[in-house]
Amino acid sequence: MNEPIGVRAPQGLGAEAYASEVLVSVGQTVACDAVLVSIESSKVAVDIQAPSAGRVKQVLVAKNDSVSEGDLLVVLEAIESEQPQDAPSRPQVATAAVQTGAAADTSSDFHASPWIRGLARERGIDLRQVSGTGPHGRILEEDLDRHVPRSVEPPLAAGAAVPGTIAPLEADATQSRRLSRLQLSVGRNLSENWTQIPHVTQFDEADITDVEAFRLAINLERQKDAPKLSLLPFVIKAAACALAAFPEFNSRLLGDQLILEQNVHVGFAVDTAEGLWVPAIRHADRLSVLQIARELARLAELARASKLAATDVQGGTFTISNLGAAGGTAFTPIVNAPQVAILGISKADLEPKWDGSSFVPRLMLPLSLSYDHRVINGVAGARFVSHLGSVLSDLRRALL
Numbered sequence: 001m002n003e004p005i006g007v008r009a010p011q012g013l014g015a016e017a018y019a020s021e022v023l024v025s026v027g028q029t030v031a032c033d034a035v036l037v038s039i040e041s042s043k044v045a046v047d048i049q050a051p052s053a054g055r056v057k058q059v060l061v062a063k064n065d066s067v068s069e070g071d072l073l074v075v076l077e078a079i080e081s082e083q084p085q086d087a088p089s090r091p092q093v094a095t096a097a098v099q100t101g102a103a104a105d106t107s108s109d110f111h112a113s114p115w116i117r118g119l120a121r122e123r124g125i126d127l128r129q130v131s132g133t134g135p136h137g138r139i140l141e142e143d144l145d146r147h148v149p150r151s152v153e154p155p156l157a158a159g160a161a162v163p164g165t166i167a168p169l170e171a172d173a174t175q176s177r178r179l180s181r182l183q184l185s186v187g188r189n190l191s192e193n194w195t196q197i198p199h200v201t202q203f204d205e206a207d208i209t210d211v212e213a214f215r216l217a218i219n220l221e222r223q224k225d226a227p228k229l230s231l232l233p234f235v236i237k238a239a240a241c242a243l244a245a246f247p248e249f250n251s252r253l254l255g256d257q258l259i260l261e262q263n264v265h266v267g268f269a270v271d272t273a274e275g276l277w278v279p280a281i282r283h284a285d286r287l288s289v290l291q292i293a294r295e296l297a298r299l300a301e302l303a304r305a306s307k308l309a310a311t312d313v314q315g316g317t318f319t320i321s322n323l324g325a326a327g328g329t330a331f332t333p334i335v336n337a338p339q340v341a342i343l344g345i346s347k348a349d350l351e352p353k354w355d356g357s358s359f360v361p362r363l364m365l366p367l368s369l370s371y372d373h374r375v376i377n378g379v380a381g382a383r384f385v386s387h388l389g390s391v392l393s394d395l396r397r398a399l400l
C-alpha cells in the first residue's frame with residue numbers, strides 16, 4: 001500500500017492568508033504538478049501543486065478558509081503507473097505559472113494569483129487593464145470574465161459594422177447590462193458541464209390525461225385559500241419512483257467513482273429575476289404529492305426572495321427543469337454535475353391517440369431526459385424515461 005503524502009501550506013504566507021480556490025475533491029486522481037489549492041494573502045498569492053501523481057484521499061480546506069503556514073491542506077495517495085483520469089483542468093497553465101509552496105509572484109502593479117495570471121495569458125488579457133474587485137484590489141476570475149479588452153484598432157466610425165457582427169441602426173442603439181453574480185456563477189457551471197460531460201438527450205412523452213383530471217378534481221375539493229396543486233409535484237413523485245427503480249440515475253460521479261445515493265433529493269429549477277436557482281426537495285421519495293407541493297412552494301418563494309439557505313441548494317441527487325408553463329415541445333437540459341441526469345419537461349398538449357378502434361384526445365407531456373453518457377447508456381436512458389412515463393400515466397404504480 002502506498003504511503004499517504006500530506007501537502008501543507010508553505011512558509012512565508014504572512015497574515016490573513018486564505019484558500020482562494022480549492023481545485024480538487026476526494027477520489028480524484030491528479031497529475032504531478034497539478035494545482036490543488038490556491039492561497040492568497042495581503043502579501044502573496046501562490047498555487048499549491050501535487051508533488052507527485054496521486055489520488056486525493058482527504059481535502060482539509062474549503063474555499064475562503066483561513067490558512068496558516070504548515071497547515072495540512074490535502075492528503076494524496078501516491079500512484080505510479082496509473083494515468084490520471086480527472087486531473088483538475090488547470091495544470092498546463094498552472095505548471096508554467098506557479099511555484100510550489102514558494103514565495104509568490106508579486107512583482108507587478110496589480111494583485112493577481114498565479115492561476116489568474118495564467119488564465120489571463122491564455123485569454124490574451126493584459127492584467128494592467130483589469131480592475132480587481134477582490135480584497136486589496138485583487139483580480140478575481142469573474143473580473144476576467146467581465147473584462148472587455150480595449151481595442152487596438154482605430155475606433156470605428158459611428159454606425160459602422162464590426163466584422164462578424166450586425167451593425168446597430170444608430171450609434172447609440174445598444175444597451176449593456178452586467179450579469180448578476182448568480183448568472184455568472186451558474187453560467188460558469190453550465191459551460192463547464194456542457195463542455196466536460198458527453199450529453200445525450202432522450203425524448204419521450206407521457207400520457208397524463210388521468211393525472212391531470214385527478215389534479216383538477218383535487219384542486220376543486222381543496223379549500224379556496226389552499227395553494228393550487230400544479231403538475232410538477234406529480235412529476236417529482238413519479239421521478240422519485242423511477243429513481244428507486246434505476247439507482248444509477250440517482251448518483252454522483254466523482255473522478256472515477258460513481259457514488260450511488262441512498263437519499264433521493266430532487267432539485268428543481270426556479271426562474272427568478274436574479275437568475276436560476278436549483279433548490280432540492282429532500283427525501284422526495286418519502287413525501288406525499290401534497291407534501292412535495294408544499295415544499296416546492298416554500299423553496300420557490302425563498303428562491304424568488306433570494307433567501308435560500310446554502311443547505312436548500314446542496315445535496316440534490318437528480319434535477320427537474322419544468323418549462324411547461326412557458327411553452328415549447330422539447331429542449332436539451334444540461335446535466336447538473338456531479339449528478340448524472342436531469343429531466344426537462346415541456347408543455348403538455350392534447351393529441352389524438354389511437355385506442356385500437358378510434359382516435360381519442362389524450363393529454364401528452366413531453367419529457368427530455370439528458371444524461372451523462374460516461375455513466376448511463378442509451379438503453380438505460382430510454383428505459384428510465386419510459387418507466388417514468390408509465391408511472392405518470394397511472395400513479396397507482398407509485399404505490400408499488
Ligand code: CAO
Pocket residue numbers: 228229230231232233268269270271272276296300321322323324325345346347348365
Ligand atoms: N405542461 C402544461 N402545464 C403546466 C406544465 C406543463 N409542463 N407545468 C406547469 N403547468 C401548469 C401548472 O399546472 C399550472 O397550471 P394551473 O394554473 O392550471 O394550476 C400553471 O402551469 C403554472 O404553473 P407554475 O409554473 O406556476 O408552477 P409549477 O409548480 O409548475 O412550477 C416553478 C414552479 C418554480 C418550477 C416554476 O415557476 C419555474 O420557475 N419554472 C421555470 C423553470 C426553469 O426556468 N427551467 C429552465 C432551466 S434552464 O434555463
